[in-house]
Amino acid sequence: MERTYLMVKPDGVQRNLVGEIVSRFENKGFQLVGAKLLTVSREMAETHYAEHKERPFFGELVDFITSGPVFAMVWEGENVISIARQMMGATNPKDALPGTIRGDYAAKLSMNVIHGSDSPESAAREIGIFFKEEELNNYEKTI
Ligand code: CMP
Numbered sequence: 001m002e003r004t005y006l007m008v009k010p011d012g013v014q015r016n017l018v019g020e021i022v023s024r025f026e027n028k029g030f031q032l033v034g035a036k037l038l039t040v041s042r043e044m045a046e047t048h049y050a051e052h053k054e055r056p057f058f059g060e061l062v063d064f065i066t067s068g069p070v071f072a073m074v075w076e077g078e079n080v081i082s083i084a085r086q087m088m089g090a091t092n093p094k095d096a097l098p099g100t101i102r103g104d105y106a107a108k109l110s111m112n113v114i115h116g117s118d119s120p121e122s123a124a125r126e127i128g129i130f131f132k133e134e135e136l137n138n139y140e141k142t143i
Pocket of ligand 1: 060
């Protein structure tokens with residue numbers, strides 16, 4: 001079953017959006033297999049955002065993601081990577097449609113509330129940065 005890495009960024013945590021965001025993915029029918037609140041180290045942030053290393057905003061990006069706790073999650077389900085990205089909305093909140101997470105809650109590109117993996121390769125890499133294998137739960141519904 002496909003998995004993705006989703007992360008409520010420091011702005012989302014500080015604006016008390018964790019519950020709302022978790023609810024959206026639960027209500028959609030995806031299964032939460034791992035979750036934790038953590039403060040990202042600069043080393044983890046630089047690894048996570050390695051593809052943006054040469055961009056002029058890289059320093060700002062690392063400063064922001066390490067500025068306060070994030071809520072890191074792994075979700076599982078059919079096509080969860082692409083569906084989660086649809087639910088998040090466009091990266092730039094000015095292009096994110098109402099009804100999406102960024103469309104409803106974000107106004108700035110640098111503080112766009114949530115991160116989500118964009119491919120199976122990114123998902124595997126990002127899950128590996130933030131979670132140990134034993135922190136992920138494989139379970140079948142029993143009720
Ligand atoms: P995310 O999906 O977490 O991946 C990279 C992030 O870089 C992106 O969300 C935006 O928050 C951020 N970003 C992209 N472009 C810019 C920019 N021009 N200035 C500041 N931040 C940016």
